Amino acid sequence: MDIEGEYDHYNLIKEIGMYVRNDTGMPVDKYNHACDELRYGVNYFTKTYLV
Numbered sequence: 001m002d003i004e005g006e007y008d009h010y011n012l013i014k015e016i017g018m019y020v021r022n023d024t025g026m027p028v029d030k031y032n033h034a035c036d037e038l039r040y041g042v043n044y045f046t047k048t049y050l051v
Contacts, residue, residue: 012038
């Protein structure tokens with residue numbers, strides 16, 4: 001299984017540095033695709049194994 005790809009850990013580290021919110025507090029969706037993948041993975045793990 002190849003987990004490297006468009007949203008691999010290198011992109012996550014880069015995106016964390018570019019993650020911003022607009023004036024109303026909403027995240028800017030342009031640079032958060034890898035951050036979304038991380039959030040979905042954490043939510044899945046939590047719901048599947050901890051709750």
